[in-house]
Amino acid sequence: MGMRRLLESFNHAINGIIYAVRTQRNMKIHTVGAVIVLLSCFFIDVSKVEFLILALTITSVFVAEMINTAIEAAIDLNTNYYHPLAKVAKNTAAGAVLITAINAVLVGYIIFWDKLEEISYGVVHKMKNSEPYMIFIALVIVSLATVIIKAIYGEGTPLKGGMPSGHSALAFSISTAISLITEEPICIILAYLMAFITAQSRVDSEVHSVFEVIVGALLGVLLTLLIFTIFKL
Numbered sequence: 001m002g003m004r005r006l007l008e009s010f011n012h013a014i015n016g017i018i019y020a021v022r023t024q025r026n027m028k029i030h031t032v033g034a035v036i037v038l039l040s041c042f043f044i045d046v047s048k049v050e051f052l053i054l055a056l057t058i059t060s061v062f063v064a065e066m067i068n069t070a071i072e073a074a075i076d077l078n079t080n081y082y083h084p085l086a087k088v089a090k091n092t093a094a095g096a097v098l099i100t101a102i103n104a105v106l107v108g109y110i111i112f113w114d115k116l117e118e119i120s121y122g123v124v125h126k127m128k129n130s131e132p133y134m135i136f137i138a139l140v141i142v143s144l145a146t147v148i149i150k151a152i153y154g155e156g157t158p159l160k161g162g163m164p165s166g167h168s169a170l171a172f173s174i175s176t177a178i179s180l181i182t183e184e185p186i187c188i189i190l191a192y193l194m195a196f197i198t199a200q201s202r203v204d205s206e207v208h209s210v211f212e213v214i215v216g217a218l219l220g221v222l223l224t225l226l227i228f229t230i231f232k233l
Helices: 002-023 025-040 048-078 084-128 134-153 166-181 185-204 210-232
Strands: none
Touching: 002 025, 002 048, 025 048, 025 084, 025 210, 048 084, 134 166, 134 210, 166 185, 166 210, 185 210
């Protein structure tokens, strides 16, 4: 009987985690960020102490977000009208999540910056000498990857809606490619500004959610970097 209750408690806890990831936009963003950080540990020389710090930092962000979700659910359950104290409770819980997120960015910067600087210098130098036609190669591959992912998720159409945002992926792919073949700061800034405006327009028109736009942007940036790196090795 005791073992059964223990298993049930584990099931309830896991259901709580799944609910938070499935319903909370920020939790999805935290999850994607955590996966990227953990995967990067396989390619970058991270010590045991640094990995422990990263693990504790990621855990603190997840815990803070889940506590925030629990507080919001408890308040909504007991309050079906506006109350200033309910607002204070929600804002304070959200502030706790913000503090842990800022701390996570700081920890990531301290641990990864020096390691990435040595690796990225040589890679970026090679990319700067890439041919302009590689932009079209990157766009084709990003487009194909977007269509494939949309087919897997089964949402939206190839040109509208669904996961991820194709417009955001292509816009950020173009911006990243421009930043890799030019050394003019104003061109790079304007390219990413136009990409951001494109992504924002997809959210404002309610065609995509913020999460879908972020995933699309990351897909465009990472695939473009990968393509330029492979072709210049």
